Amino acid sequence: MTNAVIIGGGIAGAVAAVALHKAGIGSTVYEAYPRLADDVGAFLTLGVNGMNALTAVDLDGPVAAVGEPARRLKVFDADGVKVGDGPLTGADGHDLVPRTYLRAALYRVLLDEAERRGVRVERGRRLVDATATNTEVRAVFAEGSHADGDLLIGADGVWSVTRGLLDRHAPAPxxxxxxxxxxxxxxxxxxxxxxxxxxxxxxxxxxxxxxxxxxxxxxxxxxxxxxxxxxxxxxxxxxxxxxxxxxxxxxxxxxxxxxxxxxxxxxxxxxxxxLASVPTWQRGRMTIAGDAAHAASPSAGQGASMAIEDSVVLAKCLRDVPDVPRALATYETLRRPRVERLVEAAAALSSRQSESRTRGQGDSDWIRDHHIDWDAPVEPA
Ligand SMILES: Cc1cc2nc3c(=O)[nH]c(=O)nc-3n(C[C@H](O)[C@H](O)[C@H](O)COP(=O)(O)OP(=O)(O)OC[C@H]3O[C@@H](n4cnc5c(N)ncnc54)[C@H](O)[C@@H]3O)c2cc1C
CATH class of the missing domain: 3.30.9.30 (D-Amino Acid Oxidase; Chain A, domain 2)
Structure with a gap:
């Protein structure tokens, strides 16, 4: 059985582990911090598309249980005049709604769900180096230990070490x-x-x-x-x-x-x-997902939802494309256009300060109405 080394136990890492498990692929998550930070006050919203992607890997129920629905948006100008008012749910009447989460609660439920499904999570393991041959990868951790696997997924956030290991000229945030x-x-x-x-x-x-x-x-x-x-x-x-x-x-x-x-x-x-455009997403048996590959300003409220989508699509590619490097190339082909468009849209929103709708929640149809069909087979790129 294929075994993935996942670097980072945040949103992309935990969802990748669950999605790979559903695809019949084993993995271990290596998270740098020994325990979850209690980031008091920090919260984020998952858009309808993020909730939809969680549905593909049966995470929607447990995750929704720790969040609060956000059904409506009202916009005011600096004079306190209401200039916008509308629902945040999709126009097509589906029952998914964006949800707001305490960051710590979301991270906890995702990792708990991964462990409940049998994924091993090793905390206090900070990646510092990685090597790959044609058949396997080795991740090296700060305290000198290492882990071997068939592929490595860098889900290590916006300051990703994996991104720099894939390409030492990779752009910085x-x-x-x-x-x-x-x-x-x-x-x-x-x-x-x-x-x-x-x-x-x-x-x-x-x-x-x-x-x-x-x-x-x-x-x-x-x-x-x-x-x-x-x-x-x-x-x-x-x-x-x-x-x-x-x-x-x-x-x-x-x-x-x-x-x-x-x-x-x-x-x-x-x-x-x-992080607008990262030229190298994958090489051989190593790839990146979530903020490690593309980070959007929070003005769009979409970073976490995009990280979830990445992980689900990546697992589908590894399920359906037999050759690992080709599966990773297919994943990049499927994901790059959408996430780069999103980062651009978020940057424009952020610089305008005049957004008329929401801090994300998929206010554009192309963001909100994205649906990942878990059962639809992936064609190799
Ligand atoms: C203030 C703020 C508000 C936001 N609001 C929203 C919002 O409303 N909606 C939304 O969708 N998004 C929002 N985002 C963006 C969202 O938080 C990110 O897009 C999302 O967390 C990305 O998930 P990730 O798993 O890629 O990275 P992260 O969540 O950052 O997880 C990366 C994990 O990797 C671990 N790690 C890092 N380096 C290493 C290493 N070398 N070895 C091992 N482990 C490592 C980290 O400890 C962490 O656990 C917001 C971001 C900020 C800063």
């Missing part, structure tokens, strides 16, 4: 010119329904909020600003993020500044990066 700041506020100065996103196109920042479980608010802001160096980022406390936010949100009407001011829980911020 590009700073998008914005900070992404997010928080959870148990105190709610306004009532936002639990299934409705409010998006506020502020004069100097974009703000999104949705009612969380038990009455609190999940919120995020995209703030144009110069990239913070590592030490500057490390020095950013909740208080400093809040000060910066209030400085840019304060001039707008509407609840954004009040929500940020009322948040006494931790506020977290990041530089935002994307």
């Amino acid at each position: 590009r700073y998008t010119g914005q900070h992404i700041v997010y928080g959870f506020s148990a105190a709610a100065p306004v009532v936002v329904p639990a299934d409705t996103y409010w998006m506020i196109r502020g004069g100097r920042a974009f703000f999104g909020v949705i009612g969380g479980p038990r009455g609190g608010l999940w919120w995020f802001a995209r703030v144009p600003a110069p990239e913070l160096a590592g030490a500057e980022l490390a020095a950013m406390t909740t208080e400093r993020w809040r000060e910066r936010l209030l400085a840019v949100l304060g001039g707008d009407r509407g609840p954004a500044a009040d929500i940020a001011a009322a948040t006494t829980e931790r506020i977290v911020g990041h530089n935002d990066y994307d």
Whole structure:
């Protein structure tokens, strides 16, 4: 039986393990961190297409159980005037809806499901090198151990080591010119329904909020600003993020500044990066998936959904195309056009600050209505 070495126990890695298992292919997941970070406040939304891809590998039920449906979107301008209102679900009446997840809860359920199906997950194993022959691969880890397999899938995120091992000239992630700041506020100065996103196109920042479980608010802001160096980022406390936010949100009407001011829980911020086109996705028996291969600005709210789609399609290719290098080439052919189009669309959305609809959730038909048929055979490229 084929055995895959999967690097990274995030979204792409865990879904790849489950999808390969369904395809009758064994795998082991090697995750750098010894335990899951409790990333307080961090949340993300899976679009209808992401939920649809989970359905292909029977993960939709367990995953949906830890998320909250997001059925509606209302858009406001900087004067607090409503400029858009509509459903987030597909127009064709299917019953999938986008769902919002605490990041840690989503990662946990995906890895738990992989383990429940018999996949081995090894934590505290950080890939530093890999070699491949015509018949096998060897992954080398930081503490000196190694693992062998028939192929290697680098699902190691936007700062992927695997990408650099495939091509030492691979591009580095590009700073998008914005900070992404997010928080959870148990105190709610306004009532936002639990299934409705409010998006506020502020004069100097974009703000999104949705009612969380038990009455609190999940919120995020995209703030144009110069990239913070590592030490500057490390020095950013909740208080400093809040000060910066209030400085840019304060001039707008509407609840954004009040929500940020009322948040006494931790506020977290990041530089935002994307990765538009990675020339080398696969070589021989090694490939990359998810953010390692293409990373979209969170403005599209699609990175996780695209990572899930990648992993399901990759497993189908390995199931149907007998030769591993050819299967990996087929996977690239099937996935590259869609994900590169998405990264471009997300970058345009992010730079406009004037989006009329949503932080993703598949607001364009070509994103939302993508369906992966698990049983349809893959033709080799
Ligand atoms: C603020 C923010 C908000 C976002 N909001 C959304 C949203 O609403 N909707 C959406 O769809 N997407 C969103 N995204 C994007 C989404 O989080 C990513 O696209 C998604 O997590 C990609 O999954 P992945 O598995 O490829 O990478 P990751 O989730 O980053 O997982 C990579 C894993 O690999 C491990 N790893 C890294 N290096 C190594 C190594 N050398 N050896 C072993 N393991 C390693 C990491 O520890 C990690 O567990 C958001 C991103 C950010 C930053």
